Amino acid sequence: MLLNYYQCTIKMKNLLPEKTVERLSQCRRVLLNKLDQEKEFIFSHEIAKLLHLTPVQVRRDFMLMGYTGSPSKGYNIKKLIKAIGYTIDPDESQNAAVIGMGNLGKAISKYVEDKREFLKIVANFDVDEKKISKSVAGIKCHHIKDLSKVIRDLDITIAIITVPANDAYDVKELLVGNGIKGILNFTPAPLHVPDHIYLEEFDIITSLEKVAYFVKEK
């Protein structure tokens, strides 16, 4: 197979732009919803409409992953889903843990449940003895003092932090010390991790303030 300039760059660096990964993920999500309908093919402008993108963005992202459609029929939905999986899914299944079984932690454990085969939440953690006996979405809650052992036993590589802000730093240190590779921080406390760990942060207050700002300006 002949690769174009962009595909070569990606092969070399092994990386797609972050925005493209994000869009491909969203794209697969809406395509999975289309599966039960009788529709077999979809056009770039249909996908674009669903995701607030332009058709060119959609086609370009597919180009970057080297997937090709047909000018007359568009893209085969099932094959496209597979192509996205081949491109963005990890080669080996990744196991994740949620640290903090408050409302947010529970919401995430329940929501992620069985959505992707290669990405599973396999453990929850908390410090509250009352929570430790209970399961959420069929996932056992462990005491955080057993974190080292559970991470090793269950081969956990990704952690989702939903503890109170004041505990975020300690939890992060613990995770880094136990060789975690990726962290999703839902705490308002900004964290620092070594370069080899991927960190993504999300703060609801900032999202809300952005909405408030752009609302007021209209």
Added chain:
Amino acid sequence: MLLNYYQCTIKMKNLLPEKTVERLSQCRRVLLNKLDQEKEFIFSHEIAKLLHLTPVQVRRDFMLMGYTGSPSKGYNIKKLIKAIGYTIDPDESQNAAVIGMGNLGKAISKYVEDKREFLKIVANFDVDEKKISKSVAGIKCHHIKDLSKVIRDLDITIAIITVPANDAYDVKELLVGNGIKGILNFTPAPLHVPDHIYLEEFDIITSLEKVAYFVKEK
């Protein structure tokens, strides 16, 4: 006061770049945490370190909002917080509602509680009669059939959608029909709103898939 080129552009368009608003919001968050310490001034490189930014980004954002520090002392923390508020906070206090009192809705109601004076969650909504009698974080939960009335009575302009994905479309339609100005969608269903409504979407699965992708590539 003399405005530079960038400040003029902003005055004209009444808009800061989205990224700048985001960073200013995050900046205020960490500055508020510094308030209880005796420290009175802070340098751009200190802020940058806290937020994973460069000092230049920080100074440029402050320049865009027309705030000036001192080369010897840096920025006065209290004044900086006020300047950020003056820049990004809405002129009039905005009232928000959370639609859907599942774990996620509860987490958000509790978390946002009293964090900002100009941005308050004043109502929760659900369809479950059991939830409607209860308050979360002191905020009353209404039945969604009363949405019109409550939005009018409490002057609600921003809505946070945390209902199951299947109900997201109906809720959005209801909100748009009732004159909401900004929507934060925590549902995996992508929504469409008229141009005059500001929409921000967040999907945990996409965040997780991004982490998994960038973890695998290292």
Added chain:
DNA sequence: TAGATTGTTAATCGATTAACAATC
């Protein structure tokens, strides 16, 4: 003063979009 920092412009980098040949 020397050294550190700020404020600002110009250059660079990266992402989006316009344009269009190729395809069905």
Added chain:
DNA sequence: TAGATTGTTAATCGATTAACAATC
């Protein structure tokens, strides 16, 4: 074929960064 769509490059747009004079 004519018309719609795809795939790709080059141009444009926007955001970040390098560079440096001004300031304390």
